[in-house]
Amino acid sequence: xxxxxxxxxxxxxxxxxxxxxxxxxxxxxxxxxxxxxxxxxxxxxxxxxxxxxxxxxxxxxxxxxxxxxxxxxxxxxxxxxxxxxxxxxxxxxxxxxxxxxxxxxxxxxxxxxxxxxxxxxxxxxxxxxxxxxxxxxxxxxxxxxxxxxxxxxxxxxxxxxxxxxxxxxxxxxxxxxxxxxxxxxxxxxxxxxxxxxxxxxxxxxxxxxxxxxxxxxxxxxxxxxxxxxxxxxxxxxxxxxxxxxxxxxxxxxxxxxxxxxxxxxxxxxxxxxxxxxxxxxxxxxxxxxxxxxxxxxxxxxxxxxxxxxxxxxxxxxxxxxxxxxxxxxxxxxxxxxxxx
Numbered sequence: 470x471x472x473x474x475x476x477x478x479x480x481x482x483x484x485x486x487x488x489x490x491x492x493x494x495x496x497x498x499x500x501x502x503x504x505x506x507x508x509x510x511x512x513x514x515x516x517x518x519x520x521x522x523x524x525x526x527x528x529x530x531x532x533x534x535x536x537x538x539x540x541x542x543x544x545x546x547x548x549x550x551x552x553x554x555x556x557x558x559x560x561x562x563x564x565x566x567x568x569x570x571x572x573x574x575x576x577x578x579x580x581x582x583x584x585x586x587x588x589x590x591x592x593x594x595x596x597x598x599x600x601x602x603x604x605x606x607x608x609x610x611x612x613x614x615x616x617x618x619x620x621x622x623x624x625x626x627x628x629x630x631x632x633x634x635x636x637x638x639x640x641x642x643x644x645x646x647x648x649x650x651x652x653x654x655x656x657x658x659x660x661x662x663x664x665x666x667x668x669x670x671x672x673x674x675x676x677x678x679x680x681x682x683x684x685x686x687x688x689x690x691x692x693x694x695x696x697x698x699x700x701x702x703x704x705x706x707x708x709x710x711x712x713x714x715x716x717x718x719x720x721x722x723x724x725x726x727x728x729x730x731x732x733x734x735x736x737x738x739x740x741x742x743x744x745x746x747x748x749x750x751x752x753x754x755x756x757x758x759x760x761x762x763x764x765x766x767x768x769x770x771x772x773x774x775x776x777x778x779x780x781x782x783x784x785x786x787x788x789x790x791x792x793x794x795x796x797x798x799x800x801x802x803x804x805x806x807x808x809x
Contacts, residue, residue: 476505476506477507477569478506478571478783478786479507479533479561479563479564481510481573482516483511483556484556484576485574486541493509493520494779495776495780497523497525498777500525508532508560510533510560511532512535512536512538535554535560539552539555542577543577545580549584549587558584561588570790571766571767572766574769575757575774576772581760581767582760585760585767586763589764589767592763595763597626599618599630600618601613601634601759603642603758604690605690606689606691608692610695612638612696614634614704615630616704616708619701621700621702622701623667624671626700631672633801633802634649635678637696647679648695651680651683651699652684652689653683653684655683656683658682669682669683677804684697686707755781756782756783757771757778759786
């Protein structure tokens, strides 16, 4: 690929709750606004029909036919064994074979993770890939991982997550020395369960990390740390609570602003500020979460992703490619004691 060539991202155009219509719209926006070359993977007839609805003839968008779709409720075993011609499998095969440099899917998360691990393989020294979510804080952004790939973890897995999160924060958030925190129930080293206490020692001994110690749940959005490490069960619960809380707050705020004439009059002046705030907290702005630890760029989007979220997920994938995130994680893991 020459320096001027656009990054090639394969998109699971059949995935997600909203299907091809939203995926194609997001792909067109990404190609038009970001200059990314997008390969739509899915039913060719359906995707051609969707593309005709957009003025996309001059954009670097192509279609790769995939006759099968992995449903949102199907298990990973079905995707791996019975649907080898699915849009997920073919898209990841394209990354493995070098036909695409990154893959994005808003489809079945378990199927995407399992297929990515089988097709791309894990990086040397990585035992468990992790999903890394970027979320807004009062001072900037925070990377939290794992947020759902691994329900049960060991201390060495959290150390690997920390190294991968450290690299991602450096490459994507452009932080030279990202501050790392371990999510626990107290700041003291002795607080937490057996996993967090063991992980604390592992992280403390890793010289390449700017480890702050334990952080509590209330610290995640305060900006106390740039990278927060936890097991996938805890991280997924924290992520979903955060999403639900944001939705609830905006709903309650809207109710209060419509309660009486005075409130409605005042809300007119506050609308621009509320819109900016909602944009900062909207998951669509962040697009998707990379699956770190596999030997290739794979970005997992929310099942209810909008076209805007798909566009930004493609941006995340292209950014990982342009910043050589995979190579840097491989190096980071290799230099960590006893992991390579």
